Amino acid sequence: MATMKSVRTGPVGEIEVVDVERPVPGPKDALLRIRACGICGTDTFFLHLGGTPMGPGGSMVPLPLGHEPAGEIVETGAEVTGLKVGDRVVVNPQGVPSGIIGCGGAHGAMSEYLLIENAEPGTNLGVFPNTVPFDVAALNEPMAVARHCVNRSGAGPTDKVVVFGAGPIGLGATIWLKLRGVQHVVVADVLPERLETALAVGADAVVNSATDDLTAVLTDLHGRAANALGQPRPGTDIYIDAAGAPAVFQATVDNARWGAKLVMVAVQKKSDAIDLGGMLRSELTLIASQGYPTEIFEVTPELVEHHERFAKLISHRVPFADVEHAFGLALTPGAAEKIVVTFDGQDTLDGRV
Incomplete structure (x- = not known):
């Protein structure tokens, strides 16, 4: 045997x-x-x-x-x-x-x-x-997870996006967003070395959410907008949660402009409360992303074409x-x-x- x-x-x-x-x-x-x-x-x-x-x-x-x-x-x-x-x-x-x-x-x-x-x-x-x-x-498999997240976001060339979490899924989403032609992608994390990798794979900007003022940085990069009540908000169109920390969800609600979208791809850690009122004030759309219903081999040709870029992960x-x-x-x-x-x-x- x-x-x-x-x-x-x-x-x-x-x-x-x-x-x-x-x-x-x-x-x-x-x-x-x-x-x-x-x-x-x-x-x-x-x-x-x-x-x-x-x-x-x-x-x-x-x-x-x-x-x-x-x-x-x-x-x-x-x-x-x-x-x-x-x-x-x-x-x-x-x-x-x-x-x-x-x-x-x-x-x-x-x-x-x-x-x-x-x-x-x-x-x-x-x-x-x-x-x-x-x-x-x-x-290939984790990049299919990241691709499905980007597909669920519906991000287009004129969108301005922030990705929370510079782990493999967040960085993979960043690569797919840029290959998709998305105008501006910011990556937020608390580890400087992860943010360096984010820039290396194509992020337009990074923010250290442990030390930087997220609202100020996003406003500077994505312009000024407002929620449904006219309260000032950054002009970010799409938030991607590849971190799963409750603080990410709250930061999104606090910053979301009218009609913004939040895509959850990370496994969520338990949170005591979700600010539904804040979501209402921005008409924030919450989108869940699980697995890769169709993407598992759709990503393979592009992984082949851009393999040196993906190797940086x-x-x-x-x-x-x-x-x-x-x-x-x-x-x-x-x-x-x-x-x-x-x-x-x-x-x-x-x-x-």
């Missing part, structure tokens, strides 16, 4: 690297050798839980981790069409019958190999060229041999921005891991 190493949740706040049976593809399946896999906030959420409550009586059971992979096909079933051994691919983790990969399903992509059931290009696999390193290709490349260190960084607030775990033989944009 061939085995492979795979990462799953362990005791609360820890991972386990275990030896499991290497999957054998059926006639409709494909087997991938994973070459890179990103670590997401969802992974750390499961680690804080210590697994998933799927055991008897709701008891916690270990959960295979990893849903941001890029790899190469090493075996295909006899009935698979449109895919071949050697293809470099990204994955739709929601596109297999055994459950969402790395998020409660039977398989996790933080493994040496990954089985894709009912393998089909454009449904659960997307092929990309060898001009793109695997570590950058592994950004990766703060740490950690080899699989040090995967416990990688998750330790992910669990430490402020220690890393975007971590991609690389596997043996994986090429990266700059040759470093």
Whole structure:
């Protein structure tokens, strides 16, 4: 029996690297050798839980981790069409019958190999060229999340936008906004190094919301407007919450002009109150953005075309041999921005891991 190493949740706040049976593809399946896999906030959420409550009586059971992979096909079933051994691919983790990969399903992509059931290009696999390193290709899934957020915003060329949170989703949204031709994009965060990255990927301006007067900065950059009562407000058209902190929601309500929009893409932290009166005074439209209903492979060609720009989102490349260190960084607030775990033989944009 061939085995492979795979990462799953362990005791609360820890991972386990275990030896499991290497999957054998059926006639409709494909087997991938994973070459890179990103670590997401969802992974750390499961680690804080210590697994998933799927055991008897709701008891916690270990959960295979990893849903941001890029790899190469090493075996295909006899009935698979449109895919071949050697293809470099990204994955739709929601596109297999055994459950969402790395998020409660039977398989996790933080493994040496990954089985894709009912393998089909454009449904659960997307092929990309060898001009793109695997570590950058592994950004495909989170960049689809960011793209859906921008799509939900309806942002157009004349809009003025502020993105709260310069993590991978916020920065990805910034890139998509600028590629979409949006006139002016401001990124707000409290960490100077994140703001430097925001400028590097194309933000027109940044604001440190821990030290700067957000209202004054936005008014200076986006001009003066008013809410429905005529009270002065910055001329910002769209607010994107990629941070999830209650302070972001309140800052948006406090600054929203008449007819502004707020798009929530971050997992929201509990808040004691929402200022509905403030929303009313601005006729603020609240838009929720969840996942990527259609965007998972729509983003792939542009990720390929602009891969050097997207590569700037990766703060740490950690080899699989040090995967416990990688998750330790992910669990430490402020220690890393975007971590991609690389596997043996994986090429990266700059040759470093």
